[in-house]
Amino acid sequence: MDFQFSEEQSMLRDTLARYLADHYAFEARRAAAQSAAGWRPDCWRAFARDLGILGAAFPEHLGGLGGLDSGAVEHMVVMEQLGRHLVLEPYLGTVVLGGNALLHGSPELAAQWIPAIIGGEATVGWAHAEPASRYCRHDVQASATRQGDGYRLSGHKHAVAGAPFASHLLVSARSSGARRDQRGISLFWIARDTPGVTLREYPTFDGQRAAEVLLDNVQVPASQRIGAEGEALALIEQLCDHAMVALAAEANGAMARMLADTIDYARQRKQFGVPIGTFQVLQHRMADMYMQLEQSVALTQVAAMQAASAAPVRAQSACAAKIQAGQAGAFVGQGAVQIHGGMGVTEELAVGHYFKRVTAIDLQFGSAEHHLRRYADLLYPAGAAA
Structure with missing residues (x-):
């Protein structure tokens, strides 16, 4: 197996490493973690507009740089550099989870929102875990009830990393009446400011931010469902x-x-x-x-x-x-x-x-x-x- 990075991947790594060495000193990170915002939006904009790292793993027809296969190697290159500097910005939730969910689950939503992710205009919180689910991926109790041409979502999502500064949430919910097994789970793309969405924000022990996400009869059109109904697992x-x-x-x-x-x-x-x-x-x-x-x-x-x-x-x-x-x-x-x-x-x-x-x-x-x-x-x- 060849472990050598391509020329483009090496350039991505070196460019990001230089930027972080110049702009993300430990004291600057510490100050950002203790600030009211909890992150550095200026750095996020630089990731998008100056460095282009938010689009490295996405295909060119959506405005990306054409990452290979799933883009996992590009994600690995970026995340290793982010780890070296304890970067607070929500790359994992926004690009790895949010972007890939749209890319592989909904061509229509991908065409609409992946350019916004690449441009730094949309950030995403991964709202899947629940208080009683531990690490079980199919234990979803949040409900999605059909209502007209959309859904009504209710439930409680636990420890959603980056939610305090997310513009959108990726929410999993079980179709009304479906059994609590591996069937009946759907995934939804929801704006954070949608009526009925409430966040209880808190800092985590490693200096980042998370939130409990409460869903109270949140109205979601069917067009914001990612993939087929009940087939998201x-x-x-x-x-x-x-x-x-x-x-x-x-x-x-x-x-x-x-x-x-x-x-x-x-x-x-x-x-x-x-x-x-x-x-x-x-x-x-x-x-x-x-x-x-x-x-x-x-x-x-x-x-x-x-x-x-x-x-x-x-x-x-x-x-x-x-x-x-x-x-x-x-x-x-x-x-x-x-x-x-x-x-x-x-x-x-x-x-x-x-x-x-x-x-x-x-x-x-x-x-x-x-x-x-x-x-x-x-x-x-x-x-x-x-």
Whole structure:
């Protein structure tokens, strides 16, 4: 398998890396996270208009740069750089989830809204999880009741990342009367300011923003349904697997930054008159951190390259990448904090914030423990011949 980036992908990575190095210093990020807005709209506009990264994975006929297959490799390239700088802007919800949902589920909505996503004018919150669903993708209790030529949606969506600054929400709901199994789930594209949509906003422990989304008889025309009625689960599965790979890439970027900061600190911090980086036990620990990171990078690359494969292959590779990213994130984060000593958990030092972010990533779309079980189920399906 060829792990080399194309010339266009390398240019995308280098351009974004230079911009973030110049405009997204840790103190600027920290100030944005503590501000009333919770993000940096000026950077989002720059992503769209100056760098063009929001369109890198979309086809040219919609105004994009023509990403290959599912665009997963382009998403991986972008998300790794965003992870290196703890970027707050909603690339995952808007481009990876929102854009792909429109692209693969509704050509009409894609033609209308993907240019707005590429231009930075539309941002998206992924409103699928519910308070009682944990990581079960088909446990949807929000209801979609037919009314005339549209639907009436009611329900409660939990921990919707980026919702406080989203212009639109992607909402899953079950058709009225459908059983609580894998059938009957639809996906809807809803403007955040639609009457009946209420957000309860809050900050998350990693410095980002999320919200509980309450739907109270929200009127949605049938034209805003993505795909066929009651047939959205396969698309939701695909989107969640793509999001897992993108999050693994973000974790890789954060781990790379933690490792680099830890090595620099170990070269400067002295005990007994010598840098602590000369101590063999710490050298071994940092070498182990490096190996964990490299394994995560390799599995993420495999998952990105298999994102357009058949569902079982895609799901297994996405699980493997998410498992390793979660386990490696804990190992690298703990090592970075321990080698930094008490400074590692202070608000002023970046390493603690990176550790919080990789911890949050492990909990998004299923923890490492959850996906270990899912991987085993995919590899050995129930009822399969021994």
